[in-house]
Amino acid sequence: MDELYKVSSNPHIRSRVSTGGIMLTVIIALLPAAGFGIFHFGIRAGAVILVTVASTVLTEALFGLYKKKLTVTDLSAVVTGLLLALNLPVGIPLWMAALGGVFSILVVKMLFGGLGQNFMNPALAARCFLLISFPVQMTDFSYDACTGATPLAALKAGEDVNVLDMITGQTMGTIGETSMIALLAGACLLLLFGVIDLRIPGSYLVTFLLFAGIFGGHGFSPAYLSAQLAGGGLMLGAFFMATDYVTRPITVKGQYLYGIFLGLMTGIFRIFGPGAEGVSYAIILGNLLVPLIERVTLPKPFGYRKGGAA
Amino acid sequence: MAKFTFVGGIHPYDGKELSKDKPIRDILPGKELVYPLSQHIGAPAKAIVAKGDRVLAGQKIAESGGFVSAPVHASVSGIVKAIEPRRVVTGDLVTSVVVENDEKYEETAAAPCKPWDTMDGKEIVNAVGEAGIVGMGGAGFPTHVKLSPKEPEKIDCVIVNCAECEPYLTSDYRRMLEEPEKLVTGLRIMLRVFGRARGIFAVEDNKPDCIALLRKLTKDDDGISVRPLVTKYPQGAERQLIYAVTGRRINSSMLPADAGCVVNNVDTVAAVCRAVTTGRPLTERIVTVTGDAVREPQNFRVRIGMSYGELAEAAGGFKEPPQKIICGGPMMGFAMFGLDVPTTKTSTALLAFSRDEVSAKETGPCINCGRCLEVCPGRVMPSRLADYAAHFDEEAFLRNHGMECCECGCCSYVCPAGRPLTQQIKSMRKIQLAKKKKK
Numbered sequence: 213m214d215e216l217y218k219v220s221s222n223p224h225i226r227s228r229v230s231t232g233g234i235m236l237t238v239i240i241a242l243l244p245a246a247g248f249g250i251f252h253f254g255i256r257a258g259a260v261i262l263v264t265v266a267s268t269v270l271t272e273a274l275f276g277l278y279k280k281k282l283t284v285t286d287l288s289a290v291v292t293g294l295l296l297a298l299n300l301p302v303g304i305p306l307w308m309a310a311l312g313g314v315f316s317i318l319v320v321k322m323l324f325g326g327l328g329q330n331f332m333n334p335a336l337a338a339r340c341f342l343l344i345s346f347p348v349q350m351t352d353f354s355y356d357a358c359t360g361a362t363p364l365a366a367l368k369a370g371e372d373v374n375v376l377d378m379i380t381g382q383t384m385g386t387i388g389e390t391s392m393i394a395l396l397a398g399a400c401l402l403l404l405f406g407v408i409d410l411r412i413p414g415s416y417l418v419t420f421l422l423f424a425g426i427f428g429g430h431g432f433s434p435a436y437l438s439a440q441l442a443g444g445g446l447m448l449g450a451f452f453m454a455t456d457y458v459t460r461p462i463t464v465k466g467q468y469l470y471g472i473f474l475g476l477m478t479g480i481f482r483i484f485g486p487g488a489e490g491v492s493y494a495i496i497l498g499n500l501l502v503p504l505i506e507r508v509t510l511p512k513p514f515g516y517r518k519g520g521a522a
Numbered sequence: 523m524a525k526f527t528f529v530g531g532i533h534p535y536d537g538k539e540l541s542k543d544k545p546i547r548d549i550l551p552g553k554e555l556v557y558p559l560s561q562h563i564g565a566p567a568k569a570i571v572a573k574g575d576r577v578l579a580g581q582k583i584a585e586s587g588g589f590v591s592a593p594v595h596a597s598v599s600g601i602v603k604a605i606e607p608r609r610v611v612t613g614d615l616v617t618s619v620v621v622e623n624d625e626k627y628e629e630t631a632a633a634p635c636k637p638w639d640t641m642d643g644k645e646i647v648n649a650v651g652e653a654g655i656v657g658m659g660g661a662g663f664p665t666h667v668k669l670s671p672k673e674p675e676k677i678d679c680v681i682v683n684c685a686e687c688e689p690y691l692t693s694d695y696r697r698m699l700e701e702p703e704k705l706v707t708g709l710r711i712m713l714r715v716f717g718r719a720r721g722i723f724a725v726e727d728n729k730p731d732c733i734a735l736l737r738k739l740t741k742d743d744d745g746i747s748v749r750p751l752v753t754k755y756p757q758g759a760e761r762q763l764i765y766a767v768t769g770r771r772i773n774s775s776m777l778p779a780d781a782g783c784v785v786n787n788v789d790t791v792a793a794v795c796r797a798v799t800t801g802r803p804l805t806e807r808i809v810t811v812t813g814d815a816v817r818e819p820q821n822f823r824v825r826i827g828m829s830y831g832e833l834a835e836a837a838g839g840f841k842e843p844p845q846k847i848i849c850g851g852p853m854m855g856f857a858m859f860g861l862d863v864p865t866t867k868t869s870t871a872l873l874a875f876s877r878d879e880v881s882a883k884e885t886g887p888c889i890n891c892g893r894c895l896e897v898c899p900g901r902v903m904p905s906r907l908a909d910y911a912a913h914f915d916e917e918a919f920l921r922n923h924g925m926e927c928c929e930c931g932c933c934s935y936v937c938p939a940g941r942p943l944t945q946q947i948k949s950m951r952k953i954q955l956a957k958k959k960k961k
Binding site for chain 1: 944
């Protein structure tokens, strides 16, 4: 044989979907929410986003240099940075935002083995870290001249809230969570491109609504339920954080179970807990249960017979 | 109940338009033909000719080496040049009979045969076994063994696998279009073996012309039906096909017969027809030569034993230097080092790609996206199985049903991280199968 061709095991064709491509789609899907955040909260929101993304990307790059294995090109650090920024209040000191970025990548992701190995959502873990370390700055949502409570806190205090404002996003809150419309636009893009499916967000939201309807004290009142739905980090959490590949169960049944668990936890935290919020902690708790959930929801192989050889 | 499809699967670019409108063309081989003695699953055949013997086309040159085995026949007349190990598509060295073609194509006298509709099941199975017919879709399981299940009275479905779900392949499609009556006769012959079975042509619905043609030919026959199936890879995988047609599920440790089915590929059925009606053994088959590097993609009727290099030449050679040459389809075929390799009974196609997608795709860590689970027709967890295989955790591999993998390649195809999942699982399966055999 004079010339040798390349050989490899089957299959010999590959789909065009790549890790970088998926990450890029998620980034694009987050842009409406980020854009609305800057439009609504002003240019400082842009600065927070920039600093957070820069800190996550830089951390991953420096770690990569140290390990002699550069992994920033898969864009996952950008997704983490962007998600974290959208979960921060606009007035947060920039060094704090940067610290959150470093924590998310270095502690939660890289020290556990990098992409695909972290057992908690890095952005949410960093947010919880900041929330515990700097509770004052993390819950001060005042911007421009507006101060006051977030609509969800107002709702919990029994005040009236303007649901329409909550849906369009003309309210107080973190940079990316206020506009339900912008978030849903991004979620539609993810669904359309097959990056996520409705299993987790669907079971999560339905469970939460049922829980809020039964235990919320307002019955199944449409105004109350839609305020719960549009308020706080629920939309951002359900479509962009709970669906994070690495930290959700891989089995189909497990994904439904996980969504139901998140719905219950969010309901408990929001209605019976001291604060008005609960999405971040619910998802972090859910992340910890993933191995257990997977163990009890292993799929049955095709043609499986109980006690058979399969 | 019929399901018309299965859960999982993928829709890759099918590339069939390159060669689907090219009629089957007969081509003659060159000077040297090579007949590996192991072209099938089971014991290798035993050579019954010696160096220097003159053989005729259709003459048996190696006899069956056991019950699960098949004889090999010469496809040309000429002198036996050597009996020596030769390289085959998988890269292995296999003892082969090498025949120098005298280009006279003298044929042996056909085996005496009576009209097929007067033959009984046993005679038919014997004729099929003598003709050296094996599953020609790629697996190469001896057909006479398939036709002799333990409990033949339990078989109620004889399925002709006309799915041709592998991308690029069009040999079955051309056969259905050009010689459908042979397929119908072949199926009727096999139905004689199983008294209470009905015959089913299972065709993917991207071949409406074949469906119409087969329906027209069988419209007066209540025992045979044509079943369109959803176009999806791997629709033609045996277990998935049986499920799509009958709704019965079998696992890897069961045989189609356990679901009352016998499944045969298009070319195999045509070979059965030829063997039983004319007494001629299996010495030819249809091979698709295609791919973006091939100048004129075509479908050839090939004398088994000629080399792939001659096929490439007959298709006008390469218009650009190929990076990768594949024997069979792109999903389950074998990549070859070179073209100086003989075609065998299981050669469905020669593919030449100017770009190797496998080496072009970057590989990275698993991001747990779950796409492999979604497409897996075996409903196992390819990403996890590949991890267990990589860590050689045999216990976890078996516990998580690693042996249920059919090696169809869907998981590797969809993996966004470009991980060679199928390869890792396949290696582990091979080790486990070998261990099982030893016991």
